[in-house]
Amino acid sequence: MTKNFYLKNFLVGLVLAAVIALSGCGRDPYDNPIANNSQQPDKILFDKSIRDIEKHHYELARLTLQTLINTYPDSEYIAKAKLAIADSWYREGTRHALAQAEAEYKDFITFFPTMQEASESQMKVCQIHYEQMQKADRDNTHALRADSECRQMLMQFPNSVFVEDTDQLLRDIQEVVAEAEYRVGSFYSNKGSYRAGANRLRTLTDHYPLFSKSDDALWLLGSTYDKMGQQFQSDSVHTYTKLIRDYPLSPYVDEAKTKLASLNSPIPEPDAEMFNLMKYNLENRVEKGMFGKVFGVFGGRPDFRLAAKAGKPAMTPLAPSTPPGITPSIGIGAAVEPSAEVTAEQITGASKLDTEPDARKAPPKEQEKPEN
Numbered sequence: 211m212t213k214n215f216y217l218k219n220f221l222v223g224l225v226l227a228a229v230i231a232l233s234g235c236g237r238d239p240y241d242n243p244i245a246n247n248s249q250q251p252d253k254i255l256f257d258k259s260i261r262d263i264e265k266h267h268y269e270l271a272r273l274t275l276q277t278l279i280n281t282y283p284d285s286e287y288i289a290k291a292k293l294a295i296a297d298s299w300y301r302e303g304t305r306h307a308l309a310q311a312e313a314e315y316k317d318f319i320t321f322f323p324t325m326q327e328a329s330e331s332q333m334k335v336c337q338i339h340y341e342q343m344q345k346a347d348r349d350n351t352h353a354l355r356a357d358s359e360c361r362q363m364l365m366q367f368p369n370s371v372f373v374e375d376t377d378q379l380l381r382d383i384q385e386v387v388a389e390a391e392y393r394v395g396s397f398y399s400n401k402g403s404y405r406a407g408a409n410r411l412r413t414l415t416d417h418y419p420l421f422s423k424s425d426d427a428l429w430l431l432g433s434t435y436d437k438m439g440q441q442f443q444s445d446s447v448h449t450y451t452k453l454i455r456d457y458p459l460s461p462y463v464d465e466a467k468t469k470l471a472s473l474n475s476p477i478p479e480p481d482a483e484m485f486n487l488m489k490y491n492l493e494n495r496v497e498k499g500m501f502g503k504v505f506g507v508f509g510g511r512p513d514f515r516l517a518a519k520a521g522k523p524a525m526t527p528l529a530p531s532t533p534p535g536i537t538p539s540i541g542i543g544a545a546v547e548p549s550a551e552v553t554a555e556q557i558t559g560a561s562k563l564d565t566e567p568d569a570r571k572a573p574p575k576e577q578e579k580p581e582n
Contacts, residue, residue, distance in 0.1 A: 252285040268298040329370035336360040346389035356383045385517035388421035399434045408434045409533040422516040425460035428453040447475045456484045494519040
């Protein structure tokens with residue numbers, strides 16, 4: 211009897227919890243930017259569309275908003291209506307809907323660039339690609355687009371309230387882009403393609419100093435220069451010096467000092483600002499738990515736990531550079547500066563145009579028939 215009583219209460223509680231959960235599933239709060247008691251027809255249409263968005267009736271909400279825009283072109287709700295259309299696509303969340311949301315946000319920025327919501331729209335465009343990013347060893351299309359859109363947000367709206375959040379998004383994004391470059395550089399260096407490896411690692415460490423594995427990349431870069439011969443000794447010294455100066459808490463510092471001593475080069479003092487920055491970022495890293503280590507390999511989303519939490523992210527795109535020891539040349543030893551100029555040379559004296567017969571006047575040769 212007691213067992214049945216507890217089982218009955220458990221089932222009743224389970225049903226009540228399910229009812230409460232389901233009652234809240236249909237509504238997701240959406241901030242109404244113009245909340246007043248006006249009974250004007252354009253306000254009524256706008257309020258109705260907001261309620262539809264909260265209930266996830268996105269198509270109906272967009273039809274209502276489009277009716278408002280077409281019927282009342284001078285309404286004070288036009289800008290808010292266009293933004294709500296973009297938000298409805300964003301909340302819908304499918305790949306097609308996110309692409310539509312990006313187009314709508316871009317249109318809003320074009321038509322209303324001075325409104326406060328313009329910076330929010332650019333932030334949303336950044337988030338659209340951020341949320342579709344994949345791991346560093348997979349397609350990086352959305353990572354590069356997210357990097358570009360976040361930099362656009364910081365440059366176009368430097369005084370926005372979203373600057374701090376965008377900075378962190380950009381640090382996360384550049385952690386993934388840098389990880390991809392690091393893997394390629396490591397692959398080349400470890401398989402013996404030292405010039406290609408050094409090129410990738412040098413570009414990476416110069417462009418993304420906040421990358422969580424920058425000290426690993428610098429140590430590998432220095433080791434790669436060591437294997438490339440005596441002519442790259444200055445590059446090796448520069449790399450070890452940078453490792454000691456800018457990453458003083460790295461486990462490679464002592465070995466880098468030994469390398470500099472063997473090369474008869476002075477050992478630099480750690481940079482105080484970089485010391486504090488590295489210390490802060492190390493203290494705020496979040497290590498993977500047991501669940502993340504076991505099942506993280508099956509997911510497609512990148513892991514941002516090691517990304518820096520302070521420091522200014524790179525504000526320029528990662529550009530390819532010339533591998534070390536390679537100079538553009540024409541012929542042997544004839545180094546030249548790249549140029550876009552076009553030159554012309556006048557022909558003097560007799561040429562083949564004057565001495566050779568005109569090939570156009572010669573009769574065509576008969577083709578030999580294949581033997582049966």
